[in-house]
Amino acid sequence: MDPIPVRSAVRAGVVGSLVLVYVALVGLIERFADLKLVGEQVTLGRLLLFLPPFAVAYVVARPRVVAGERRVAGPRAGLVAGAVSGVVTSAVFGVAVVLADRFDVVRIRHVFIAATPGLIDFVTFERGVVVGIMILLVLGLASGALGGLAKTGDRRLTRPLAAGVSTVILLGLLQRIVPIAMQELGIEPDFLYSPRTRSLTWGGAIGLLVLAAGADVLWNRSGPETQRRIRATMIEQPAARVGILLIVLAVLVALPLLLGSVISQVLGSVMIFVLLGLGLNIVVGYAGLLDLGYVAFYAFGAYMMALLTGATLNTTTGSSAAAFSLDLNFFIAIWLVVVLAAGVGLLIGAPVLRLRGDYLAIVTLGLGEIVRVLTESRWLQPLVGGPQGMRGVTDAAIAGYSFRNPQHFYYLALAFVLLAVFVSWRLAASRIGRAWNAMREDEQVADAMGVGTTRYKLLAFAMGGAVGSLGGALFAVQIGSLTPASFQILVSITALAVVILGGLGSIPGVVAGAVVLIGLPGLLREFEEFRLLIYGAVLVAIMVLRPQGLLPNVRRMRELHEEEEAQDEWVHRFADEAAAAAAVPGGTLGVEEEDLT
Amino acid sequence: MSVGWSHLLELRNVAKHFGGLYALSGLDMHVDPGEIVSVIGPNGAGKSTMFNVVTGLYGPDEGDVLFEGQSIVGFAPNRITRMGIARTFQTVHLFPNMTVLENAMVGQHTRSSSGVFGAILRPPGTRREEERIRERAKGSLEFFGSRLAGYRQEQPAFSLSYANRRRLEMARALATDPVLLMLDEPTAGMNPRETIELRDHIVRMRDQLGLTVLVIEHDMRVVKGVSDRVVALDYGRKIAEGSYQDVASNPQVIEAYLGTKAAG
Numbered sequence: 001m002d003p004i005p006v007r008s009a010v011r012a013g014v015v016g017s018l019v020l021v022y023v024a025l026v027g028l029i030e031r032f033a034d035l036k037l038v039g040e041q042v043t044l045g046r047l048l049l050f051l052p053p054f055a056v057a058y059v060v061a062r063p064r065v066v067a068g069e070r071r072v073a074g075p076r077a078g079l080v081a082g083a084v085s086g087v088v089t090s091a092v093f094g095v096a097v098v099l100a101d102r103f104d105v106v107r108i109r110h111v112f113i114a115a116t117p118g119l120i121d122f123v124t125f126e127r128g129v130v131v132g133i134m135i136l137l138v139l140g141l142a143s144g145a146l147g148g149l150a151k152t153g154d155r156r157l158t159r160p161l162a163a164g165v166s167t168v169i170l171l172g173l174l175q176r177i178v179p180i181a182m183q184e185l186g187i188e189p190d191f192l193y194s195p196r197t198r199s200l201t202w203g204g205a206i207g208l209l210v211l212a213a214g215a216d217v218l219w220n221r222s223g224p225e226t227q228r229r230i231r232a233t234m235i236e237q238p239a240a241r242v243g244i245l246l247i248v249l250a251v252l253v254a255l256p257l258l259l260g261s262v263i264s265q266v267l268g269s270v271m272i273f274v275l276l277g278l279g280l281n282i283v284v285g286y287a288g289l290l291d292l293g294y295v296a297f298y299a300f301g302a303y304m305m306a307l308l309t310g311a312t313l314n315t316t317t318g319s320s321a322a323a324f325s326l327d328l329n330f331f332i333a334i335w336l337v338v339v340l341a342a343g344v345g346l347l348i349g350a351p352v353l354r355l356r357g358d359y360l361a362i363v364t365l366g367l368g369e370i371v372r373v374l375t376e377s378r379w380l381q382p383l384v385g386g387p388q389g390m391r392g393v394t395d396a397a398i399a400g401y402s403f404r405n406p407q408h409f410y411y412l413a414l415a416f417v418l419l420a421v422f423v424s425w426r427l428a429a430s431r432i433g434r435a436w437n438a439m440r441e442d443e444q445v446a447d448a449m450g451v452g453t454t455r456y457k458l459l460a461f462a463m464g465g466a467v468g469s470l471g472g473a474l475f476a477v478q479i480g481s482l483t484p485a486s487f488q489i490l491v492s493i494t495a496l497a498v499v500i501l502g503g504l505g506s507i508p509g510v511v512a513g514a515v516v517l518i519g520l521p522g523l524l525r526e527f528e529e530f531r532l533l534i535y536g537a538v539l540v541a542i543m544v545l546r547p548q549g550l551l552p553n554v555r556r557m558r559e560l561h562e563e564e565e566a567q568d569e570w571v572h573r574f575a576d577e578a579a580a581a582a583a584v585p586g587g588t589l590g591v592e593e594e595d596l597t
Numbered sequence: 598m599s600v601g602w603s604h605l606l607e608l609r610n611v612a613k614h615f616g617g618l619y620a621l622s623g624l625d626m627h628v629d630p631g632e633i634v635s636v637i638g639p640n641g642a643g644k645s646t647m648f649n650v651v652t653g654l655y656g657p658d659e660g661d662v663l664f665e666g667q668s669i670v671g672f673a674p675n676r677i678t679r680m681g682i683a684r685t686f687q688t689v690h691l692f693p694n695m696t697v698l699e700n701a702m703v704g705q706h707t708r709s710s711s712g713v714f715g716a717i718l719r720p721p722g723t724r725r726e727e728e729r730i731r732e733r734a735k736g737s738l739e740f741f742g743s744r745l746a747g748y749r750q751e752q753p754a755f756s757l758s759y760a761n762r763r764r765l766e767m768a769r770a771l772a773t774d775p776v777l778l779m780l781d782e783p784t785a786g787m788n789p790r791e792t793i794e795l796r797d798h799i800v801r802m803r804d805q806l807g808l809t810v811l812v813i814e815h816d817m818r819v820v821k822g823v824s825d826r827v828v829a830l831d832y833g834r835k836i837a838e839g840s841y842q843d844v845a846s847n848p849q850v851i852e853a854y855l856g857t858k859a860a861g
Binding site: 422423426427430431432433434435437438441442444445446447448449450451452453454459463 | 652674686692693694706709711719730773
């Protein structure tokens with residue numbers, strides 16, 4: 001019989017309860033109390049209440065290494081340990097609820113503004129504290145047991161169920177988008193989404209669950225050979241590749257038409273961050289130079305676009321002309337911006353050439369801040385308007401077809417994203433990409449093998465800057481007016497998060513990262529105020545669970561692979577032995593002692 | 598070849614110190630075209646420091662380093678590589694996550710020239726150059742026979758065995774199309790059979806590829822087998838120079854290796 005890790009289950013349960021108390025106190029649970037996912041009953045708030053016991057149980061039931069031996073917990077142990085941790089999570093949380101109720105929840109609102117009587121009501125299911133906590137305990141136990149089973153149960157059962165449940169939750173969350181798209185496609189969405197609650201109908205949810213689970217079962221029953229063949233066909237057959245490419249393009253082109261203006265606005269922002277991510281990916285992912293001041297290029301691109309296309313300064317009384325301004329067409333100005341930004345990349349790169357790692361990160365952080373301070377400064381006010389900023393950036397209109405409209409802007413941004421993707425891809429697969437790669441892996445050795453590291457560092461900053469400035473220039477077109485508030489350090493952090501989340505050095509990863517970090521919070525407006533909290537949680541989760549990123553590039557995947565560590569350990573041992581052997585003079589020279597005498 | 602130089606590589610009165618410690622002091626030595634020269638000496642004698650000074654990783658504190666009659670002091674390592682000096686490291690330094698072939702292709706970097714526009718637009722000239730880089734890299738891998746051939750070329754470098762990592766490092770150095778190849782303890786960590794194999798490779802590097810080779814080596818069987826000339830260092834100075842027999846029987850060398858008592 002498997003031993004049941006009771007102690008770690010209890011410990012994990014306490015940790016889970018702390019997470020739960022935190023989530024409740026920052027207001028996440030109550031905020032989503034009314035966001036119905038399925039029918040009237042399943043709300044995101046309720047789901048959040050039972051996510052911690054479930055997750056904690058899942059973690060407790062994972063295989064553990066005891067005395068060098070990997071022990072996989074069986075379903076029984078998983079079930080019991082999960083249930084224990086789940087009930088502990090709920091119990092400790094319950095104690096917190098009782099305390100809050102005793103001391104009168106209104107009194108702790110001075111500190112925790114989200115702690116309201118409504119929150120207490122919600123977490124006790126509006127049945128009073130005693131009954132409510134009983135229900136909490138039972139449901140905590142149940143979700144803990146489920147979490148334990150999800151990890152230890154028969155994969156043939158848990159995997160399709162996981163696929164089904166996550167599909168339902170995802171489509172439940174996308175309730176503002178999917179029905180619109182369905183209507184545009186001429187499908188009546190009422191069978192799936194209830195028009196009254198906007199959530200999934202129970203019938204629709206069950207149907208989706210069965211569909212997704214069925215698809216998962218089918219895919220897994222097809223066997224590894226068929227799966228391999230399908231993958232190989234998709235990747236290797238030129239016709240299939242072109243076909244997939246065309247389908248992707250068609251979907252990309254159709255998206256704003258299907259989703260309407262509000263969501264196109266979000267998609268436009270996603271595109272801007274894809275551009276920033278692609279540019280930063282060249283600097284950080286390809287060349288391995290950690291740049292925390294990337295917002296500098298974003299700001300440069302935006303303000304330069306404004307100046308080149310005749311924007312004016314905001315003043316208290318109206319507007320006045322900037323100290324320098326041209327009135328170029330967008331499609332001419334954009335190339336000027338790109339070339340100038342590459343020059344700025346050289347300027348920023350030059351002083352930091354000798355810095356590595358942490359030092360480079362800190363100095364670039366400072367350089368990014370300098371750019372923001374400059375945009376706010378009195379000194380540059382005649383040029384960029386200081387805190388009041390500028391307005392009247394071109395809308396890039398062609399024959400009256402304005403790109404300020406979110407649906408139109410999307411296409412403009414898409415074109416530049418495709419260009420940047422192409423450039424990134426070609427650079428990565430070239431002599432230059434190889435040189436960057438070598439430099440990232442070992443700068444000194446790359447230099448000794450003939451790669452001019454100075455030149456390639458500067459080139460990385462220039463190319464990264466050029467691509468990033470595209471993001472800034474398009475941002476200026478998108479909103480038409482600029483203030484320094486848009487160029488906070490947060491942009492640098494977000495761009496870096498996009499790159500890391502997707503996987504350093506990976507182009508599909510950048511797109512995935514931007515969709516997750518920019519797209520999802522934009523689509524689910526309730527998340528807006530918790531955006532940074534969720535960024536932090538997502539990044540920590542990624543670093544722990546999938547350090548190579550969502551869609552890693554093959555090489556980076558290797559880099560973080562356990563195999564390497566094992567290999568290195570082996571090599572070091574080997575090298576140490578060799579060095580020890582060489583250090584003993586008699587060891588090698590002894591062979592030849594007769595010759596020496 | 599220009600006129601006016603006799604030694605391919607020449608060190609004149611080179612000194613290098615780290616704090617108060619003299620790793621090299623007043624070192625004179627030279628390597629002539631087509632020679633295989635071995636550098637021996639106990640640990641800490643300054644052998645690797647000498648390599649690092651020649652290849653530009655350290656600047657010498659005193660003295661001059663001449664390659665083909667031209668001073669290369671102060672040149673960046675990549676420039677020295679471009680001039681025709683390639684090296685390996687005492688502890689293997691590959692690009693572990695690049696494939697074996699890519700590692701060797703990096704060696705060709707300095708013999709190719711396509712830039713950003715070539716990379717993005719990929720005109721025929723760039724394609725041809727890329728193809729040439731690939732062929733040249735494969736050629737240098739094939740110098741080691743089947744050891745680095747076939748499927749191994751597409752595998753990441755870290756997956757190689759220790760001996761193969763050493764071979765790959767040499768192949769990467771060969772791919773820079775050098776005139777002078779500098780090997781820092783190429784047989785360290787190799788078993789006796791691999792050591793013999795490598796000894797033959799070093800001789801072939803000169804006879805088939807026409808390279809001049811400067812090698813730091815501890816294994817006296819290799820030193821004996823390959824060297825036209827042996828230079829012995831101790832405490833950063835040259836203590837003996839000449840044929841293997843001369844150096845191996847030099848009392849100072851024996852003392853350096855074995856200590857006074859054993860020599861006495």
